[in-house]
Amino acid sequence: MGMFERDQQVFANAEPLDDSYEPEDIRERDEELEKYQRALQPIIDNRPTSNIFLYGKTGTGKTVATKFMLSHLERDAAEYDDIDLSTVWVSCENLSSSYQVAVALVNTLRENQTKERISTTGYSQQRVFDLLYEELNALGGTVIVVLDEIDNIGHSDEILYGLPRARSNGYVEDVRPVIIGISNDFQFRENLSPKVKDTLAEKEILYPPYDANQLRSILEPRAEKAFYEGVLSGEVVPLCAAFAAQDTGSARQAIRLLREAGELAQAEDADTVTEEHVRDAQEELEKNQLYEGMQELTTQGHAVLCALAYHQALNEVPIRSRDLYERYVNICDRLDTDNVSERRVRDHLSDMNMLGLICVYERNEGLSAGRYHEYELDVPLNAVLDVLLSTNRFEEIANIIQSTATDNDLLQSGISNY
Structure with missing residues (x-):
């Protein structure tokens, strides 16, 4: 007998339990799929189509519903000679700016044509956008651009302004770009610049958690x-x-x-x-x-977590958000990334509390100070640093926090403490 033998008593076919499995039908999302179908119908009617944004926490069916709807749309569109439809899909999981998203789009479009990829550095943003418009022009027709986990770009939202206006600005001719944005952050739209909100004019579809x-x-x-x-x-x-x-x-x-x-x-x-x-x-x-x-936190979420970890390493917890915010802004400056408002930092802290990563304490100091919240990690600091060290952007800061914690004898033993 060998060390490994094929299972013949539990799993008949484990593929339906894989994250990549695409079911034949989408269950328990009839209302959302109906809205999705209405939003995509103008493509079949060969008329201008609104951008579409899907909001919901991870695992609520946004991505699988999009794949399902687009597969049906592409098959049905093929029945009409006057519809020229293309789809390009980019995951923004590790992309934190419009520049990086545009580079990824150019390279994805070029892969389909076996053309040479462009470098992720060395171009101005406008040059990358120009290359993107060239690739879109080469495709022609309606081009659906799916941006999965688009909330990772934070304030760097120029791509959401440039693409919808590309036709009216004369950057593309016989092309109708349509953006489908998929976001894990219900608050993402609130942080877009006013001009982007106005330009997107999107249909919104919300995906609540399943019961x-x-x-x-x-x-x-x-x-x-x-x-x-x-x-x-x-x-x-x-x-x-x-x-x-x-x-x-x-x-x-x-x-x-x-x-x-x-x-x-x-x-x-x-x-x-x-x-x-x-x-x-x-x-x-x-x-x-x-x-x-x-690991699934956005860049801004990681920056907030990093700031809290820093105060944890200094034994300065629990800490109020207003004090945490100052450290967060310094981290964003060091990373050369935009910072968000203190209110949005509190939103990120609330998300982390829901994930079980931090503890939140409500304080009531009476008339003098009123009510406020304080925060600290609810997982070992070492576990947080393991994640930050595996993220290139935060590696340097994580090393500093690790040294600080070691100096203060506060570094916990990690996963064994769960």
Whole structure:
């Protein structure tokens, strides 16, 4: 017997439990899909189309719905001789400016034509935009530009001003650019410049978190395909749905929990996936989720987390947002990135509290000072530094924080402390 043998008792086909799996239909999003269809209908009618922005936390179906709708749109558009439709998709996960997004768009368009890529440095922003317009002109027709996780660009929103106005400004001729923006940040639009808000004139579609019944509906057909018949005990799918609904309302979290429970049962050579496997899987994923939560923060979110980590290293916590804000602004200056208002910093802190990364304490000093909040990390400082050190942009500052914490004997042992 070898060390590895093919599983023949738990997973029949694990693909439906993979993050990249695209289901045949989208469950529990009928209202959102109807709005999406109405927003895309003008393309089939061959008339001007509004930009579309989807807002919702991670795992609420924005990206999978977009892939689903665009696949149908492309297939249906092919039936009409007078529709010339192209789609270009860019993930902005590691892009923090309009310049970087424009470079990524140029290179994605050039890949489709086997043309030489352009460098990420060495061009002025206007030159990169000109190259983008050249590529769009070469395509012609309606070009849907999908910008996934667009909130990562923060205040650097020139791409959202330039693309919608490219035709009216004469930068492109027989091209109709349509932006589909996907954002994990409900507040993203509020931080756009007034001219960008006016130019976008977008249709907004909100994706709220799923409840337990919706998550169960999403899990059931995947579980049926993924596991051998009779392997899952009756409480497994409802419990996975309940755990995810109580936490984030994320379908992705529920699916990962189901897969992890199956893998634990497989490792034990068990014939059945049980409630106990789900509870063990939940405990394991909670640890991983903290790391993922930190890694998925935007550049601004990382800067706020970095500022709080700095005060943690100095043993200056819990700390008020007004005091934290000064350190945050200094970090943004050091990174040569725009800073946001103190109110937006509090929004980021609220998001991190929801992710379980920080603690928030409400103080009431009476008439003299009134009510206010103080903040500190709710995860080991070492775990935060691990994430920051793995992010090139924050590596230098993370090293400084690490040295400061070591000097103050405050560096915790890391993952073992979870």
